[in-house]
Amino acid sequence: MPLVRNEAEIxxxxxxxxxxxxxxxxxxxxxxxxxxxxxxxxxxxxxALSCGFSRGRISVILGGSGSGKSTILRLIGGLIHPQAGAVxxxxxxxxxxxxxxxxxxxxxxxxxFQGGALLDSYTVxxxxxxxxxxxxxxxxxxxxxxxxxxxxEVGVTDxxxxxxxxxxxxxxxxxxxxxxxxxxxxxxxxxxxxxxxxPVSIKRIEALLVGINQQYGITMIVVSHHxxxxxxxxxxxxxxxxxxxxEGPPERLREGADREVAEFLNEGQ
Amino acid sequence: MANAIAQLGNRSLHVVRGLGNxxxxxxxxxxxxxxxxxxxxxxxxxxxxLGVLSLVIIVVCGLSVGMVLGLQxxxxxxxxxxxxxxxxxxxxSLIRELGPVVTALLVTGRAGxxxxxxxxxxxxxxxxxxxxxxxxxxxxxxxxxxxxxxIVVMPLLTAIFIVCGLYGGYLVGVGLMGGDPGLYMAxxxxxxxxxxxxxxxxxxxxxxxxxxxxxxxxRGYTSxxxxxxVSAATTSTVVMGSVVVLLADYVLTALWGV
Numbered sequence: 001m002p003l004v005r006n007e008a009e010i011x012x013x014x015x016x017x018x019x020x021x022x023x024x025x026x027x028x029x030x031x032x033x034x035x036x037x038x039x040x041x042x043x044x045x046x047x048a049l050s051c052g053f054s055r056g057r058i059s060v061i062l063g064g065s066g067s068g069k070s071t072i073l074r075l076i077g078g079l080i081h082p083q084a085g086a087v088x089x090x091x092x093x094x095x096x097x098x099x100x101x102x103x104x105x106x107x108x109x110x111x112x113f114q115g116g117a118l119l120d121s122y123t124v125x126x127x128x129x130x131x132x133x134x135x136x137x138x139x140x141x142x143x144x145x146x147x148x149x150x151x152x153e154v155g156v157t158d159x160x161x162x163x164x165x166x167x168x169x170x171x172x173x174x175x176x177x178x179x180x181x182x183x184x185x186x187x188x189x190x191x192x193x194x195x196x197x198x199p200v201s202i203k204r205i206e207a208l209l210v211g212i213n214q215q216y217g218i219t220m221i222v223v224s225h226h227x228x229x230x231x232x233x234x235x236x237x238x239x240x241x242x243x244x245x246x247e248g249p250p251e252r253l254r255e256g257a258d259r260e261v262a263e264f265l266n267e268g269q
Numbered sequence: 270m271a272n273a274i275a276q277l278g279n280r281s282l283h284v285v286r287g288l289g290n291x292x293x294x295x296x297x298x299x300x301x302x303x304x305x306x307x308x309x310x311x312x313x314x315x316x317x318x319l320g321v322l323s324l325v326i327i328v329v330c331g332l333s334v335g336m337v338l339g340l341q342x343x344x345x346x347x348x349x350x351x352x353x354x355x356x357x358x359x360x361x362s363l364i365r366e367l368g369p370v371v372t373a374l375l376v377t378g379r380a381g382x383x384x385x386x387x388x389x390x391x392x393x394x395x396x397x398x399x400x401x402x403x404x405x406x407x408x409x410x411x412x413x414x415x416x417x418x419x420i421v422v423m424p425l426l427t428a429i430f431i432v433c434g435l436y437g438g439y440l441v442g443v444g445l446m447g448g449d450p451g452l453y454m455a456x457x458x459x460x461x462x463x464x465x466x467x468x469x470x471x472x473x474x475x476x477x478x479x480x481x482x483x484x485x486x487x488r489g490y491t492s493x494x495x496x497x498x499v500s501a502a503t504t505s506t507v508v509m510g511s512v513v514v515l516l517a518d519y520v521l522t523a524l525w526g527v
Binding site for chain 2: 074077079099102103104106107109110111113114115117118119120130131134135179180183
């Protein structure tokens with residue numbers, strides 16, 4: 001179901017109850033979807049969805065399985081194209097770009113995939129060094145420094161020569177996060193960063209994401225099923241329900257008048 | 270009736286679209302191969318995976334085919350008192366036909382299916398999407414070294430297959446049946462022409478390498494991102510690869526006498 005019709009409306013529309021008219025930074029949307037319609041074959045996933053994600057904020061997309069959460073991330077990354085509508089990333093409509101044009105937009109993006117998506121025949125070091133070798137003129141020494149710096153930042157040491165298959169779930173997620181950050185993106189997309197992790201690892205990843213957001217001011221769009229971490233870290237929540245989508249600050253949504261929304265957020269606690 | 274025509278039209282469009290996509294994919298591989306950056310390490314790694322790891326099966330099958338040819342050929346030629354032509358029979362059969370075709374079928378089954386499965390599993394685990402998000406073209410990094418290695422490997426494995434086959438024929442014809450070793454070798458030398466037979470054989474193998482490499486990489490690259498999709502793509506590579514090799518063999522032989 002459509003939320004709003006244009007970008008100006010996205011910035012001021014009411015979501016999550018009548019009290020939520022605007023939010024901090026809403027005038028400064030970094031990513032927006034406008035009337036996006038997406039279907040896989042006969043199965044419609046997004047029906048004229050419009051929503052926005054503010055610059056420098058952590059936005060979490062919640063919803064049931066198959067509601068289109070990961071689809072939104074893939075649309076933003078230009079990995080799939082909608083049947084209709086626009087996906088504007090940092091001022092550029094990615095639906096109108098060729099694959100070569102998309103490469104330019106993707107230089108501003110980092111993506112943490114659910115399974116890590118690290119190249120399984122490459123070592124941890126080579127996985128992180130690959131984009132630097134391919135796209136910069138950095139010397140091997142500079143590349144090594146940058147790789148080790150980012151690995152240290154995510155709390156991974158002595159793993160240079162390990163293959164992704166030799167890493168634990170939490171470690172794999174942190175290495176994948178390091179790879180997503182290696183090119184210093186301005187927008188970070190995270191697909192289920194907490195799935196399949198133990199509570200300690202979840203808190204660790206959560207702290208990492210919040211820390212990175214605060215330190216570098218990166219716009220973060222996180223797809224998650226994990227309500228507790230969402231309530232702690234999210235500035236905004238986009239909740240995809242069966243026939244509609246609602247948007248707003250997490251606490252306000254949970255305490256709002258919309259029972260379906262409140263139940264979804266409270267049941268996950 | 271109208272429905273049947275519509276269905277036929279849809280299927281035709283589907284086939285034409287598929288061929289078009291495959292041609293575009295082949296063009297992107299070609300472009301990746303001829304434009305920098307050159308990736309010698311990736312190419313050598315693929316040569317090892319596709320070539321060296323296929324050696325055992327090629328050597329064993331080459332020997333077996335040569336031995337069977339030696340056995341069957343000796344008994345047949347003996348009836349006409351022409352056992353001294355065994356070398357020519359084994360040599361020409363292997364070089365003109367069996368060498369390139371059987372090698373291509375074996376490589377399709379072993380290396381082609383492995384290539385499809387590897388690329389397909391990279392699709393299923395989002396590794397190729399991960400590369401795209403890093404602004405790295407997966408065709409350049411992953412696909413083109415594999416396709417190029419297949420083109421290089423096929424004639425080399427064919428040559429090894431033929432040498433093993435000739436030795437297998439020698440083992441049976443000379444070692445087992447008591448034929449004359451000098452006559453066996455001389456009959457190969459006199460009957461096999463380097464340009465007409467050996468060069469044509471290697472050319473044929475190169476064409477098979479292009480076809481198998483393209484089919485294996487394309488099937489993997491376009492496989493559905495799940496276990497079932499990878500399995501279906503792998504099966505499709507073996508079936509489609511084998512059929513295309515046999516059809517191309519006929520076309521090459523009929524049109525150019527290769």
